[in-house]
Amino acid sequence: MSYTLSANEENIVRLVRTRGLISRADLSRESGLSKPIVSNIVSKLINEGAIIEKEIGASSEKGGKKPILLSFVSNYKYIVGVDVGGNKLIAILTDLDGNIINKVRKVTKGIKSKNALTEIIFQGIEEVITVDKTKILGVGIGVPGTTDIKNGFVYYMPAFELNDLPLGEIVSSHFGIPVMISNDVTVNALGEMSKGSAKNIRDLCLIAIGTGTGAGLILNGSIYCGSHNMAGEIGYMITDWNRENKSRNRTFGNYESWFSGNGLEIKVKEKLGLNLTTKEIFDNLEKSRDIKEIFLQGCEHLALGIANIITLLDPQMIIITGGVGYNQYSMILKHLMPFLEVIVPPEILKNISFNRGELGDLGVSVGGVSLIHDSYFLKM
Amino acid sequence: MSYTLSANEENIVRLVRTRGLISRADLSRESGLSKPIVSNIVSKLINEGAIIEKEIGASSEKGGKKPILLSFVSNYKYIVGVDVGGNKLIAILTDLDGNIINKVRKVTKGIKSKNALTEIIFQGIEEVITVDKTKILGVGIGVPGTTDIKNGFVYYMPAFELNDLPLGEIVSSHFGIPVMISNDVTVNALGEMSKGSAKNIRDLCLIAIGTGTGAGLILNGSIYCGSHNMAGEIGYMITDWNRENKSRNRTFGNYESWFSGNGLEIKVKEKLGLNLTTKEIFDNLEKSRDIKEIFLQGCEHLALGIANIITLLDPQMIIITGGVGYNQYSMILKHLMPFLEVIVPPEILKNISFNRGELGDLGVSVGGVSLIHDSYFLKM
């Protein structure tokens, strides 16, 4: 945007956008602002290109001048969202309503240097932008690691074995536009809140089950990262101290023993001596009692972790997604809920809705778009 | 306040208050507002009684007119804070800086009716107000139960066996001033944040150990209540599933087995056949191996719960307070930390500060004051 919207201008844009088609007179009534100032703001916004006079409406039964109906121009600006994964990068270009205009995929597997990583991010962003670059509002990026959302700094990305990368500044100065960066799971939660299955939810816990397991938190309607940007690392949660305590030197940090792709694969290998992929494990659930038992133990663990999240945070919705969580959602939920029903009292459990991540593997990139949208355009 | 402060007026008041003594010229420089409008706002605020011209300052070495130093008038309005406990009620009257002007205690033990409870709250508030009633900004109340902070509704108070009490409205219409109500532990956390050991902390978990155990959460600098006003009920957290699962029908909800006054008393009775008060248990810790063992098991449990809080929320500070937690703080911390050091990696643990609740048994009432202060005067 060439200039920042004032509070009243934001309100008018918000109204035009949510109402779809609306006249100046109705805007005045709904915003509480006077008709002249609404006309004034509307003409500014038309000048900006943010809204247009779309069509002429109908008079009321009692007569009167026909209203000029205004409409939001969702493509007067664009946003780029990037999901930097350990195996692949997804970049999307969307309009202001989040409609995906273009999508680019890149392979990131094996990358271990800062230069190679930033280069591939540059390429992804460059290629996905098929519109006038001056119309790009910003780039929102989700990365698998510890980040500081305030300054776009990446502390640690185990997937690339990289430390201390000021990625926000690097990308921002390269393209000359605003860039925001946060943890991928957190960004995914934001995406589901704005465009997925958690619309109008203020307290959300998104559990991403992939190679590992992590949670993204939206609390009081805002991203929650914690004081050292480590909130939601539920892979380290403790639910069965005596058993865990006996079987290893330290629970806190024993990520892989959890319910996750990696965790299941290791358990199957250790206990059954089988080298199966996560997909193969799920394919053989009903065929092998031993595999099923390992899976059920995982589900119990997962249920205990979720019970603790419910206890501490009292969320309105819990979303399960991620590579494994999304693809195997119904299988997981089917076996997870019986455990939860034993652990959590029904009067509490019934108030919490469980959902599949509606956005699937676009969750993080869509969340990246939301990051920019909410900070540089409108917080809806 | 006779009128609501505008954003600029708030800024000026905030600056005068935090700087202590400041001239109009410095206010203009620090606020970014022009000198005339600062003078304008200052004269309004002097008229209101919120600030005064305190003294004449010194010129700089280079010469120039001496500045008139302005000062905040902390007692131009007053706030009432009320701690409604299961045994006693504490009401305090403070000025805008939180200085306690008056304090009243009432016995609430045995109260089981709505009328009796509201009557004693009325009395406490009435008696504590020793200043002109029109100078009272509002009343903030912490109650032991589930509440909706938005409308002052109390869903459930087990201590009084009461349900569905619109306490906020009852008290507000009786005194004709704003009233805010929230859960006592949550309010206590707010108190510690504004006036106690958690100043300038944005992510705080306060653990109140008394008859029972609960947590109050301040996340992103704001009170966090959860979607059904049940956040922080850590008495229900699960940390040792197999052991707990075997010994009872349901873990979730088995409050008393935890580390709490009640929990310890019951454990001592069950295992040792002794009818000891919590105080007697602590007094005999070093004399009885059996009591010590029960206490250490409690500490281990507490450590596991705290480890889970750290994992999920990554707080900056953890405060331990409450009837038991405050009085026995050093004893608890001494035996808690060794467990935590085993469970939580040192690089994570070192970033989290553990503190005693500085406000002691005034934590809730001071928090009630903060509730009103932050909503009706200034969010600092």
Place this chain on the structure above:
DNA sequence: CCGTTAGTTAGTTAAAGTTACTAACAAACA
């Protein structure tokens, strides 16, 4: 040592711009 002058700072006044409002009105329509 004392009065004068230059330079600096505090706070006010005056003029002008911005943003909002109300009142009144023309255009369009049943």
Place this chain on the structure above:
DNA sequence: TGTTTGTTAGTAACTTTAACTAACTAACGG
């Protein structure tokens, strides 16, 4: 003719810039 939309005109509130007065320090000359 009455109703509704959207504009114009005039006004009020608030903020800014520019310029001012008042008050002070430091340094210099006699």
